[in-house]
Structure formats: C-alpha cells, structure tokens
Amino acid sequence: MASKKSKRNWLILLIFLALSAIIGYQYIYQDHRNIETEKAEFALTSQTISDEFKLDVLKSEKKYLNQTIEISGTITEVNKNDLTLNDIVFCQFNTSVNQSIKVNSAVKIKGRCIGYDDLLEQVKLDQCTFIK
Amino acid sequence: MKNIIYLLFLISFSITAQTKYFTKTGTVNFEASVPSFEEVRASHNVVTAIINTDNGELAALALVKGFRFKNALMEEHFNENYAESDTYPKATFRGKISNFSLDKLNKEKQKFIINGQLTFHGKTKQLDNTTVEIAINDDIIIISGSFTASASEFDIDIPKVVRSKIASNIDVSFSFNLKKK
Numbered sequence: 333m334a335s336k337k338s339k340r341n342w343l344i345l346l347i348f349l350a351l352s353a354i355i356g357y358q359y360i361y362q363d364h365r366n367i368e369t370e371k372a373e374f375a376l377t378s379q380t381i382s383d384e385f386k387l388d389v390l391k392s393e394k395k396y397l398n399q400t401i402e403i404s405g406t407i408t409e410v411n412k413n414d415l416t417l418n419d420i421v422f423c424q425f426n427t428s429v430n431q432s433i434k435v436n437s438a439v440k441i442k443g444r445c446i447g448y449d450d451l452l453e454q455v456k457l458d459q460c461t462f463i464k
Numbered sequence: 465m466k467n468i469i470y471l472l473f474l475i476s477f478s479i480t481a482q483t484k485y486f487t488k489t490g491t492v493n494f495e496a497s498v499p500s501f502e503e504v505r506a507s508h509n510v511v512t513a514i515i516n517t518d519n520g521e522l523a524a525l526a527l528v529k530g531f532r533f534k535n536a537l538m539e540e541h542f543n544e545n546y547a548e549s550d551t552y553p554k555a556t557f558r559g560k561i562s563n564f565s566l567d568k569l570n571k572e573k574q575k576f577i578i579n580g581q582l583t584f585h586g587k588t589k590q591l592d593n594t595t596v597e598i599a600i601n602d603d604i605i606i607i608s609g610s611f612t613a614s615a616s617e618f619d620i621d622i623p624k625v626v627r628s629k630i631a632s633n634i635d636v637s638f639s640f641n642l643k644k645k
Contacts, residue, residue, distance in 0.1 A: 361537070414489060
C-alpha cells in the first residue's frame with residue numbers, strides 16, 4: 333500500500349522540480365544590466381578618458397570596457413537618441429534625449445563604455461542617462 | 465623653400481578636397497535563429513561608417529559590445545564565449561564600391577557591388593560581390609544590404625549542446641544613412 337512516506341517523497345520531488353524550473357527559468361530569462369541604477373566605477377572628464385584611449389588603446393580597453401562610467405563634458409552635438417561631448421565622447425541613450433538639452437551646456441552623463449571608435453577617434457558609451 | 469610650401473599647400477588642399485559622408489548611428493543586425501527555438505538575433509544601432517564619395521571606399525566599425533540581444537544571458541554568452549569582445553572589441557569592414565560615383569545617385573535605390581574585408585573575432589574574411597542598394601535623399605546617402613557569414617569562418621566554435629539551436633549560416637544586414645562631413 334502507498335504509505336504516507338512515499339506520498340511525502342513524491343511531494344518533495346515535485347517541489348524540488350518546480351523550484352529548479354523556476355530557478356532555471358530565471359537564469360535563462362534574467363534581466364539585462366540596469367546601467368542607470370548601477371554605481372559608476374569611474375568618474376572622469378571627456379578629455380581625460382579620450383587622452384587615455386589615445387595613449388594606450390589596449391590598456392584603456394582592459395580598464396573601461398563594459399564598465400559603468402560617469403563622464404562630464406560640454407555638449408557639442410545633440411541628436412534624437414545620442415549626444416557627443418567635446419567631439420570626443422559619443423553617448424547613446426536608450427530613450428530619446430530631452431530636446432531642451434542644448435549644445436554648449438555642461439553635463440554629467442552615466443553610461444557603459446563599449447570601446448574606442450578609431451574611425452572618428454571617439455570613445456563610445458551606450459545606455460546613457462543624465463546625472464543631476 | 466617656396467616650392468615646398470607650395471607643395472604642402474597642394475597636399476593639404478587635396479586632403480580637404482576629399483568628400484566624405486559619414487554616420488555614427490548606422491544599423492547592423494544579425495540573425496542565426498533556428499525555427500522553433502528561441503531567436504538568436506542582435507542589433508547594433510551605433511555603427512560608424514564613412515564613405516569617400518570620390519572613389520567609393522567604405523569603412524565601417526561596430527564595437528562588438530554594442531550588439532544588443534533581447535535575452536540578457538544570450539548577450540552575455542555572445543560576448544564571453546563566442547565574440548570574446550574583451551579581447552576583440554571591434555568588428556570592422558573596409559571595402560570599395562565598384563563604379564561608384566556621386567553623380568549616379570538619385571532618390572531611387574540602385575544596386576552596386578562592394579568588395580572588401582570583414583574583420584570579426586580577430587579573423588579577416590574577404591567579402592566579395594556583395595550587393596548594396598544606394599540612394600541619395602536631401603544630401604543623405606542611404607546604403608543598405610545584407611550578406612551571409614558562417615561562424616567557423618571567424619574561428620568561432622559553437623558547442624555541440626547548442627549547435628542545433630544556432631544556425632551555422634548567419635544573416636547579417638546593415639543600413640547606413642550618411643551625411644556630409
């Protein structure tokens with residue numbers, strides 16, 4: 333006869349399977365990083381980061397790639413989803429840039445460094461947001 | 465001395481005289497999906513591309529970490545195991561559009577042939593006879609096209625476990641709206 337014990341074993345197995353399914357699902361469908369809420373690893377000016385990349389691309393890539401960084405500078409170009417600081421740091425936004433933001437204003441931006449564009453000689457950031 | 469100055473002037477003049485069109489926000493998408501499995505698809509919206517309209521030379525650069533997937537884990541695996549974007553952060557294309565001339569372009573899309581080298585994951589592959597469609601509208605050159613690449617050509621090894629879920633032929637499409645520099 334099916335004892336209480338074996339019934340309980342089945343129940344434990346079922347709970348275990350359900351739990352691993354939930355954990356597995358959450359692992360496979362985990363959320364993207366949220367750069368906006370991450371704390372910046374580095375805070376520097378557009379000139380400093382650009383100089384570092386120009387001096388030694390490999391070393392700077394090791395240091396900054398995929399890191400959340402804060403850049404301060406002056407806007408030299410604004411488009412729908414991106415802006416450029418001092419002609420040397422390109423920032424892409426996930427949402428459209430507030431169009432009241434004007435060229436020549438000083439801003440601080442947080443984003444993820446994706447590398448150095450040697451065609452235009454610009455450092456590129458994505459998933460940017462304004463700080464302050 | 466006068467001659468040298470004259471020569472320098474000529475050289476600098478010829479450099480500035482080159483007409484270049486460029487974009488910082490070109491699009492490159494790739495897809496390696498297999499039917500009935502989760503889509504393997506990424507898009508990149510900040511690809512840089514420059515064309516020299518005097519001779520049809522085209523250069524494009526995509527920072528590999530800028531490829532965004534819907535699935536975060538897939539994006540992580542792509543960067544860490546396949547593209548190895550910490551070691552190879554750039555994907556580049558350098559090529560030339562045959563018989564290109566700015567005067568030929570108009571609002572209608574026209575087909576051109578482009579030949580060049582595609583570098584990804586530290587490997588360079590010759591990409592020949594790719595058809596691109598080019599049009600010009602309000603002084604913006606619009607270039608678009610697609611090609612197929614395989615992971616093995618770029619030394620990317622797809623593990624057996626997931627081989628059935630990732631297509632071996634990867635469809636790559638691109639679109640650039642270039643404005644005058």
